[in-house]
Amino acid sequence: xxxxxxxxxxxxxxxxxxxxxxxxxxxxxxxxxxxxxxxxxxxxxxxxxxxxxxxxxxxxxxxxxxxxxxxxxxxxxxxxxxxxxxxxxxxxxxxxxxxxxxxxxxxxxxxxxxxxxxxxxxxxxxxxxxxxxxxxxxxxxxxxxxxxxxxxxxxxxxxxxxxxxxxxxxxxxxx
Amino acid sequence: xxxxxxxxxxxxxxxxxxxxxxxxxxxxxxxxxxxxxxxxxxxxxxxxxxxxxxxxxxxxxxxxxxxxxxxxxxxxxxxxxxxxxxxxxxxxxxxxxxxxxxxxxxxxxxxxxxxxxxxxxxxxxxxxxxxxxxxxxxxxxxxxxxxxxxxxxxxxxxxxxxxxxxxxxxxxxxxxxxxxx
Numbered sequence: 001x002x003x004x005x006x007x008x009x010x011x012x013x014x015x016x017x018x019x020x021x022x023x024x025x026x027x028x029x030x031x032x033x034x035x036x037x038x039x040x041x042x043x044x045x046x047x048x049x050x051x052x053x054x055x056x057x058x059x060x061x062x063x064x065x066x067x068x069x070x071x072x073x074x075x076x077x078x079x080x081x082x083x084x085x086x087x088x089x090x091x092x093x094x095x096x097x098x099x100x101x102x103x104x105x106x107x108x109x110x111x112x113x114x115x116x117x118x119x120x121x122x123x124x125x126x127x128x129x130x131x132x133x134x135x136x137x138x139x140x141x142x143x144x145x146x147x148x149x150x151x152x153x154x155x156x157x158x159x160x161x162x163x164x165x166x167x168x169x170x171x172x173x174x175x
Numbered sequence: 176x177x178x179x180x181x182x183x184x185x186x187x188x189x190x191x192x193x194x195x196x197x198x199x200x201x202x203x204x205x206x207x208x209x210x211x212x213x214x215x216x217x218x219x220x221x222x223x224x225x226x227x228x229x230x231x232x233x234x235x236x237x238x239x240x241x242x243x244x245x246x247x248x249x250x251x252x253x254x255x256x257x258x259x260x261x262x263x264x265x266x267x268x269x270x271x272x273x274x275x276x277x278x279x280x281x282x283x284x285x286x287x288x289x290x291x292x293x294x295x296x297x298x299x300x301x302x303x304x305x306x307x308x309x310x311x312x313x314x315x316x317x318x319x320x321x322x323x324x325x326x327x328x329x330x331x332x333x334x335x336x337x338x339x340x341x342x343x344x345x346x347x348x349x350x351x352x353x354x355x356x
Contacts (some may be wrong), residue, residue, distance in 0.1 A: 011254015019259040021185030026275035029238035033341030043186035050190025051320035064207045071325040079307025080332020086300025090338035095212035095312045103263035104271045110290040114297020120220040122305040126237035145321045
């Protein structure tokens with residue numbers, strides 16, 4: 001099977017789950033940012049709890065290779081904050097913009113067009129950013145357990161408990 | 176109101192999909208494929224530019240580093256389009272909408288204003304995602320599943336700025352009227 005066919009099949013399941021989780025909605029994205037409806041956090045953290053245990057197990061058993069993105073405090077933080085500003089206005093992140101368009105919310109097409117322009121602008125200014133922002137606080141491909149000098153499983157247990165406590169809080173507050 | 180299990184179940188199944196994806200892609204392609212979305216916008220922009228100015232794309236360092244082509248993640252996004260469309264038609268939740276209710280409460284019914292907002296927001300969001308090195312799929316899901324420090328920093332930035340700007344933009348609408356399902 002080619003990588004394109006595998007990507008398509010994976011995407012069809014991902015798209016159906018995003019849509020069924022209702023996370024492709026503008027209301028759910030902005031609702032989370034307004035701290036009124038935590039649907040997208042329930043979805044993301046549920047995926048992370050399951051995936052964190054499974055993927056770390058597969059990496060431990062040497063069945064799959066990890067793929068950790070490099071840490072640059074400058075790029076991760078400034079880029080992250082810029083993303084958050086645009087995300088609040090557009091109401092969609094890259095993956096959900098496509099899913100929203102597919103369930104009829106056609107105004108998402110304007111967000112998608114903007115994202116293509118944003119990517120093109122970034123490609124033009126990348127050399128300047130690489131020499132500046134990206135080099136600020138650059139630590140390479142580090143993980144939380146690596147930095148703390150502990151086994152991943154200790155961190156995983158603590159995070160699972162923390163995420164489950166958040167779910168309990170969301171439900172008690174009816175968010 | 177009873178607990179809605181919908182986001183938890185769909186989320187947990189997405190976790191299983193992420194595990195299945197790295198496992199199957201390692202077996203079939205010899206390389207683990209982790210969920211992500213924003214790099215595809217770089218490749219798509221590159222493909223569009225390539226059709227009018229191919230030498231410009233060849234000379235661009237960033238496009239060359241990301242390899243402008245239809246790859247696994249590009250087809251993942253095509254799949255999201257197919258999967259979301261099929262699921263919304265099957266359960267009847269497909270709905271044509273030119274402007275979301277929260278936006279209309281604040282900025283009126285005009286589609287033009289919504290189009291400009293979504294377009295400008297999209298530009299800033301994608302520029303930020305590429306600078307951060309990922310979006311809520313790549314940094315959020317795949318990054319936090321692997322406990323990467325970059326994922327935690329980026330997610331703090333996404334939500335930190337998102338919460339402030341969303342409150343400034345929509346905070347004064349009548350309670351935001353965010354419906355639960």
